[in-house]
Amino acid sequence: MSANGAEHGVLIDITDVRKIYEMGTTEVNALDGVTLRIHVGEYVAVMGPSGSGKSTLMNIVGCLDTPTSGSYKLRGTEIRERDDDELARIRNQEIGFVFQTFNLLPRADALHNVELPLIYSGKPSAERRERAKEMLAMVGLGDRTHHRPNELSGGQRQRVAIARALVNNPSLVLADEPTGNLDSRTGIEILTLMDEIHAKGNTVILVTHEEDVAARARRIIRLRDGKIESDRSVQPAAPPNP
Numbered sequence: 001m002s003a004n005g006a007e008h009g010v011l012i013d014i015t016d017v018r019k020i021y022e023m024g025t026t027e028v029n030a031l032d033g034v035t036l037r038i039h040v041g042e043y044v045a046v047m048g049p050s051g052s053g054k055s056t057l058m059n060i061v062g063c064l065d066t067p068t069s070g071s072y073k074l075r076g077t078e079i080r081e082r083d084d085d086e087l088a089r090i091r092n093q094e095i096g097f098v099f100q101t102f103n104l105l106p107r108a109d110a111l112h113n114v115e116l117p118l119i120y121s122g123k124p125s126a127e128r129r130e131r132a133k134e135m136l137a138m139v140g141l142g143d144r145t146h147h148r149p150n151e152l153s154g155g156q157r158q159r160v161a162i163a164r165a166l167v168n169n170p171s172l173v174l175a176d177e178p179t180g181n182l183d184s185r186t187g188i189e190i191l192t193l194m195d196e197i198h199a200k201g202n203t204v205i206l207v208t209h210e211e212d213v214a215a216r217a218r219r220i221i222r223l224r225d226g227k228i229e230s231d232r233s234v235q236p237a238a239p240p241n242p
Contacts, residue, residue: 010076011171011203012038012061017070019056019226030056031067032226038205040171043198045206045214048223055176057223058207062095062174063087075171092120096165096173100180102157104149104164110136111145114164121168135163139193155186162193166202173197176207191216 019031031053038044048054059065060072063079066087072079074094082090096117097103104113114132123131136142139159149157158178165173175194179187195216198204206217214220215234222229 009039009041010037011040011042011074012036013071013073013076014061015071017057017060017067017072019053019060019065020068029226031060033070034223034226034228036221036228036231038203040203041198041201043204043206043216043218045208045217045220046223047208047211047214047220048229049209051225052223053226054207054223056226058174058176058205061172061205062097063091092117093168094171096168096170098158098161098165098173098175098178100177102149102154102161102181104157104160106149109146109148110141110152110160110163113149113160114167116164117168131167132163135167136160138166139163153186154182155189158182158186158190159193162190162197166197171203173202173204174207175204177209178206179208179210179213187213 014034014036017031017034018029021028021030034053034057046054046057056065060067060079063074063082066072066080074090077090079087079090105116111129111132114135115128118128118131133142133145136145139162141156141159141163144152144156149160152160178194179190182190191213194204194206204217206213208214217234219231219233221231
């Protein structure tokens with residue numbers, strides 16, 4: 001991808017983005033003129049009630065969808081101009097996804113689940129396995145490489161998902177309600193891991209409806225009715241004891 005824009009530390013540059021969905025004879029403005037910039041190394045939480053547009057915004061940021069109008073540049077590359085193959089490549093190489101439901105292959109072990117992005121990007125087998133083992137060790141699962149998802153706890157599954165998100169050394173880690181299916185203690189452990197990922201220099205965007213989760217970020221963007229209601233820097237809250 002072009003480094004144009006990255007030179008100035010701008011990772012995400014969104015200008016007047018609109019997303020309109022056709023619902024029968026009705027048009028729904030899911031995003032209504034959103035403009036924002038996110039710099040390399042930021043830790044951002046995106047909040048908003050149901051229907052606010054946060055999921056649509058995250059789908060666009062994650063290159064899972066494209067705007068109806070407006071500009072979205074990721075590291076200087078205009079995403080609207082990319083075809084499906086290019087978008088797939090960008091998602092694989094530039095973005096690490098962490099989902100509420102983990103999205104792991106049920107019949108594959110932890111090692112193979114973490115390897116997947118490297119398979120898609122054509123890395124040799126030995127290199128893939130070594131890198132996947134490194135990532136599993138980093139998230140504290142070095143002794144669970146051959147366990148399948150049904151042999152792991154919810155927190156361990158999410159750690160596998162985080163290892164998979166990081167395996168390609170992405171520009172951006174995009175976490176959508178990453179603690180939504182976890183008990184509070186395990187959720188705190190996962191958020192502590194996200195803090196560590198950010199501390200290593202990764203750019204993290206966290207989508208959440210929970211105030212205590214958002215409080216771990218350094219910047220909180222709130223959406224309402226497809227518009228940015230507020231965008232402010234915050235001091236991260238002290239993490240509670242698990």
